[in-house]
Amino acid sequence: MKILITGAAGYIGSILVPTLMKDGHEVTAVDNFMYGQTSLLDCCNDKKLTIIRGDARDERLIKPLVPKADVIIPLACLVGAPVCDRKPLEAKSINLDAIKMLAALSSKNQMIVSPTTNSGYGVGQDGIFCTETTPLNPVSLYGTLKVELEEYLLGTGHAVSLRLATVFGISPRMRLDLLVNDFTHRAVTDKFIILFEAHFKRNYIHVRDVTKAFMHVLKNWDHMKNEPYNVGLSEANISKMELCLEIKKHVPDFCIMESQIGKDPDQRNYIVSNDKIEKTGFKPNVSLQDGITELIKGYQVIRRNQYSNV
Numbered sequence: 001m002k003i004l005i006t007g008a009a010g011y012i013g014s015i016l017v018p019t020l021m022k023d024g025h026e027v028t029a030v031d032n033f034m035y036g037q038t039s040l041l042d043c044c045n046d047k048k049l050t051i052i053r054g055d056a057r058d059e060r061l062i063k064p065l066v067p068k069a070d071v072i073i074p075l076a077c078l079v080g081a082p083v084c085d086r087k088p089l090e091a092k093s094i095n096l097d098a099i100k101m102l103a104a105l106s107s108k109n110q111m112i113v114s115p116t117t118n119s120g121y122g123v124g125q126d127g128i129f130c131t132e133t134t135p136l137n138p139v140s141l142y143g144t145l146k147v148e149l150e151e152y153l154l155g156t157g158h159a160v161s162l163r164l165a166t167v168f169g170i171s172p173r174m175r176l177d178l179l180v181n182d183f184t185h186r187a188v189t190d191k192f193i194i195l196f197e198a199h200f201k202r203n204y205i206h207v208r209d210v211t212k213a214f215m216h217v218l219k220n221w222d223h224m225k226n227e228p229y230n231v232g233l234s235e236a237n238i239s240k241m242e243l244c245l246e247i248k249k250h251v252p253d254f255c256i257m258e259s260q261i262g263k264d265p266d267q268r269n270y271i272v273s274n275d276k277i278e279k280t281g282f283k284p285n286v287s288l289q290d291g292i293t294e295l296i297k298g299y300q301v302i303r304r305n306q307y308s309n310v
Helices: 013-022 081-086 088-105 141-154 179-189 207-219 240-250 288-298
Strands: 002-006 026-031 049-053 071-074 111-115 159-164 166-168 192-196 201-206 228-231 237-239 255-259
Touching (some): 002 013, 013 207, 081 088, 088 141, 159 207, 166 179, 166 207, 166 288, 179 201, 179 240, 179 288, 201 207, 201 288, 207 228, 240 288
Parallel strands (some): 002 026, 002 071, 026 049, 071 111, 166 201
Antiparallel strands (some): 201 237
């Protein structure tokens, strides 16, 4: 198939693009390379790859590309609550308006597979798993934009929304501002962390398993289309303190301190059921423990905090 990906050189895209081509697909990768990343260089020898340097919001750039695609994967995004709060107009134009434009230019016989987020659940009920039918209650602009996007895309009748858990793991376009990646980096480099509201829970998923989820949708489109799916590790609905204790198993001298004063700016707190996508045959490969091991190894290479979306 011919696949159009915006934001293709990002944290997820730099894993997804080579995986798609290895599976025989042709990829048109659009990215403005705003972080100076070189993550697709290793793919340039593959004749199935076309790279276009440009802005996903530029209709003149995007319009001629859409009709040539069998699949559209909109990855271009300002990811996370902090950056969206700092740049609200830019966040709306990239995270919502540009993807609506893509969808409006597309036709019913094309597949749209969009990453959204389980951030939309906001603050869940203690001990109750959030499912795809749980009312959405985002507590950040990032979550709100993703919720609005999902509603719009599913309304087209030819889209799948993947509500991603907090992603972790090594990628050619690395990010240190994601929770597992951040906490593990602090353990390796600083040896200590101060937690605010350490009991807050969320779900996690490895970046390679995110790619696996996209591949799974493409192979099971007829059974999965027009639906949202939570994508996370079912055994990793854990609190920030529990996450730090998992990291401490690998970094014994990691000092974990909990502050009773102050609030976490990210007020998400929920646990998530991934049963719906698992019933379609999807199962993640990478455990949280294996991901932490991978990150510790990667942080022997990365020392400076230059890899983030902030």
